[in-house]
Amino acid sequence: MPDGRYRFRYTSWDGHRKTIYSWRLAKNDKAPEGKKYTESLREMEKKIHADSFDKIVSNGGDLTVLELVQKYVATRVGVRISTRRGYQTVLNFLAKDPFGKKRIDLVRKSDAKLWLIQLQKEKGKSYSQIHTIRGLVRPAFKLAMDDDLIRKNPFDFELVNVVVNDSTRRDALSREEERKFLKFIKEDNHYKKYYEGIYILFNTGLRISEFCGLTLSDIDFEDHSVNIDHQLQKGAHVGYYIEETKTESGRRKIPMTPEVEECFKTIIANRRPPKPEPMIDGKAGFLYFDKDGSVVYSLHWDHYFKHIRDKYNRIYKIQIPFVSPHICRHTYCSKMAKSGMNPKTLQYLMGHSDISVTLNTYTHVGFEDAQRELKSLKTLKAI
Secondary structure, eight states: OTTSOEEEEEEOTTSOEEEEEESOSSTTOOOOTTSOOOOOHHHHHHHHHHHHHHTOOGGGGGOBHHHHHHHHHHHOTTOOHHHHHHHHHHHHHHHHSGGGGSBGGGOOHHHHHHHHHHHHHTSOOOHHHHHHHHHHHHHHHHHHHHTTSOSSOTTOSOGGGTSOOOOOOOOOOOHHHHHHHHHHHHHOTTGGGGHHHHHHHHHHOOOHHHHHHOBGGGEETTTTEEEEOOEEEEETTTEEEEEOOSSGGGOEEEEOOHHHHHHHHHHHHTOOOOSSOOOBTTBOOBSOBOTTSOBOOHHHHHHHHHHHHHHHHHHOSSOOOOOOHHHHHHHHHHHHHHTTOOHHHHHHHHTOSSHHHHHGGGGGOOHHHHHHHHHHHHHHHHO
């Protein structure tokens, strides 16, 4: 070239004419003074020939990271509304982040790792947020591999080996903490109206979205059971909506203890629904309503728990640890595990699709639990 650069013209395997340039011809050549040091023309030619032989589209099809993820999301038809909202959050982030403008074939594994580290150290993203972002970007790059746009997936690595897992572990309440917390609610003049609902959460392991979605027709006092086949959600732009259970295993029928049954009867007796009753996606007869007559959903209960705990800890010296609807579910699961319930039975009650999720609960067993278990084994041997 007149300016001193080397040029190589070729036709890609898909029939497009391409041209590449470099200031260096061979690998060991130096770049002219003041010129950017890039791959030599011969190195670039070698890659082009290899890509042509393997039918890898050059330049990653000129797709950016954002465009690739958008393409992947477009293939994810039939996903839940909540899942699609999560996708959109990641897309909005990539649209603003410089990494989203990077061409996919230029992303190396080290680039991917450094980007995630930067998200945590410089942009203040939590481990769970990074996990969500990478959870969408990695399968998008897998799609690019399947489409012969790239050779390797730069996000194919263990996240925990790259960024610090700063997630706060939320432990289940002990039986004593649960007893004190429920007693406080039951005896408090203001918060006692939530006692039955919170008791049910502690003693059924229901997801809060499942509990909020319950209607009168889901509670069978003759069969002493609760039918779980949907959940109540609310989105910023879509309002209230009914969604299927989190997984197919989430569809289940939960037996009620006499105490849980009494709590449901009290809730139903105290129902004060607005007229006409709200109907959401064909369902009516919800259990709780706020002061404006709207159906109570998960965020309401998060606030109730926070206010109750704050008041409790202002009064008592021995503090109650963090407690939320999900902690109730975790506490129930831990109680059942420690009581010796068959893991498969517990998996069914919890609505876990994967037994490993249920078995992880057994990792919270401590010394006292082990001591109690060994004593029971000694008793059996003695018999």
